[in-house]
Amino acid sequence: MAHIVIAGSGFGGLTAALQLKKQLKNTDHRITVISRDPVFIYRPSLVLVAFGKKSPQSITFDLAPIYRKVGIDFVHTTIESIDPDSKMIATSDGSLTYDKLIVALGEKLNYDEIPGLNQYGYNVCSVDGALALKSALEHFKGGPIVVGWSQFVQTGGPAFEVALELEAWLRHHHLEGKIQFIDPLPSLWAPAGPEATKVLTRIFSERGITRFGPVQVKEVQADRVILKDGQVLPSVLTVVTPPFRGEDAQSRLAGTESRGWLQTEKDMRSVQYPDVYVTGSAVAFEGPKQAHTAMLQSEVAAHNLALELNDSSAPRQEYDHEMSCVLDLGKGQGLFVRRSLWSKQHQDLRVGRKWPLAKSALAYAFVHTPLFKQWGISMSKLNP
Numbered sequence: 173m174a175h176i177v178i179a180g181s182g183f184g185g186l187t188a189a190l191q192l193k194k195q196l197k198n199t200d201h202r203i204t205v206i207s208r209d210p211v212f213i214y215r216p217s218l219v220l221v222a223f224g225k226k227s228p229q230s231i232t233f234d235l236a237p238i239y240r241k242v243g244i245d246f247v248h249t250t251i252e253s254i255d256p257d258s259k260m261i262a263t264s265d266g267s268l269t270y271d272k273l274i275v276a277l278g279e280k281l282n283y284d285e286i287p288g289l290n291q292y293g294y295n296v297c298s299v300d301g302a303l304a305l306k307s308a309l310e311h312f313k314g315g316p317i318v319v320g321w322s323q324f325v326q327t328g329g330p331a332f333e334v335a336l337e338l339e340a341w342l343r344h345h346h347l348e349g350k351i352q353f354i355d356p357l358p359s360l361w362a363p364a365g366p367e368a369t370k371v372l373t374r375i376f377s378e379r380g381i382t383r384f385g386p387v388q389v390k391e392v393q394a395d396r397v398i399l400k401d402g403q404v405l406p407s408v409l410t411v412v413t414p415p416f417r418g419e420d421a422q423s424r425l426a427g428t429e430s431r432g433w434l435q436t437e438k439d440m441r442s443v444q445y446p447d448v449y450v451t452g453s454a455v456a457f458e459g460p461k462q463a464h465t466a467m468l469q470s471e472v473a474a475h476n477l478a479l480e481l482n483d484s485s486a487p488r489q490e491y492d493h494e495m496s497c498v499l500d501l502g503k504g505q506g507l508f509v510r511r512s513l514w515s516k517q518h519q520d521l522r523v524g525r526k527w528p529l530a531k532s533a534l535a536y537a538f539v540h541t542p543l544f545k546q547w548g549i550s551m552s553k554l555n556p
């Protein structure tokens with residue numbers, strides 16, 4: 173019997189745990205999930221929390237009962253470090269050992285890289301962050317605004333949605349506010365491709381949102397954002413996603429990788445440690461880090477790990493990096509993009525009224541029905 177530990181229980185960890193449990197049915201292997209959050213947070217809906225359209229309770233669910241129902245052990249604690257040599261995980265409540273490990277610890281928001289960002293900036297990456305922005309909006313009297321994401325961020329979609337929501341919010345409240353959008357990419361939405369960039373550029377221009385990019389952030393002050401190229405943007409409301417890096421808890425596994433990410437092969441197994449799989453934002457792949465990519469990677473990791481544990485010689489799966497995203501453009505419109513980044517398999521872009529509805533139906537199904545959180549419906553089968 174093997175003890176499999178899954179570190180983290182966001183999109184990556186939850187999917188890996190449920191898929192693995194399904195594939196190991198009728199075996200006596202034991203699965204333990206560790207998470208420092210006792211709840212699952214449906215992060216794509218955090219923008220709506222910031223704008224008062226959803227409550228934190230309506231986008232979260234308790235993890236313990238979900239895992240109890242399917243026969244997976246759940247430990248609510250913080251992982252301090254992972255020692256891949258002794259296969260020991262140190263947590264704030266003691267240590268435990270593993271035979272096989274799946275790391276799904278997400279990303280760390282590294283405020284330290286930009287002076288003033290933590291003090292004067294807002295972001296929607298967590299429930300606390302979204303609520304802080306909501307409170308700032310309640311006191312906002314108008315003035316110049318900077319929205320966007322800083323260098324090393326690999327999730328851009330939320331900043332687009334914040335900019336578009338903010339423009340509608342200012343109009344609704346009859347407030348003046350020039351929105352300046354900053355990002356470090358060569359074009360506005362480079363990973364989504366030129367067509368998506370064209371659509372978004374047109375929408376930004378129609379709504380009076382000005383893009384400054386590619387730029388990197390040097391410092392944030394109470395009334396301005398200072399960019400590395402010397403430009404100074406006046407800003408009394410700064411909503412900028414902080415730089416990403418790997419969680420400290422995985423640093424021994426990351427070794428010398430410059431931003432603390434974990435390198436894997438396409439089968440999601442660690443390059444250095446054969447008993448370790450990695451999924452979600454923790455992986456060192458370039459390009460977008462999404463819930464979508466995390467879930468696809470977890471399906472691959474769970475499949476391949478189950479083959480190993482079942483001593484099966486069936487073919488192993490390989491992950492094919494792709495982004496898939498619906499941007500709510502406001503005014504009832506949405507933009508759907510699905511794009512393979514390593515192959516040409518999917519190159520799909522659609523604009524229409526059904527996409528915002530599809531986005532909110534998916535959010536509802538994830539949080540309020542057993543489809544994903546209990547039955548572990550596969551993400552790869554859901555795409556239109």
Ligand SMILES: Cc1cc2nc3c(=O)[nH]c(=O)nc-3n(C[C@H](O)[C@H](O)[C@H](O)COP(=O)(O)OP(=O)(O)OC[C@H]3O[C@@H](n4cnc5c(N)ncnc54)[C@H](O)[C@@H]3O)c2cc1C
Pocket residue numbers: 179180181182183184185206207208209215216217218219249250251252276277278279296297298327329330419421451452453454461462463464465466496497498
């Ligand atoms: C506002 C917003 C909107 C987004 N919209 C979309 C979207 O529309 N579509 C999309 O595909 N993606 C979207 N994303 C991106 C998506 O949410 C992330 O890519 C996804 O959450 C990554 O999944 P993950 O499992 O790797 O990490 P996470 O979901 O962050 O989960 C990490 C897990 O690890 C645990 N953890 C971390 N450190 C420790 C530790 N030291 N000890 C124990 N546990 C720990 C956490 O508690 C958590 O359970 C959005 C993100 C944001 C912030």
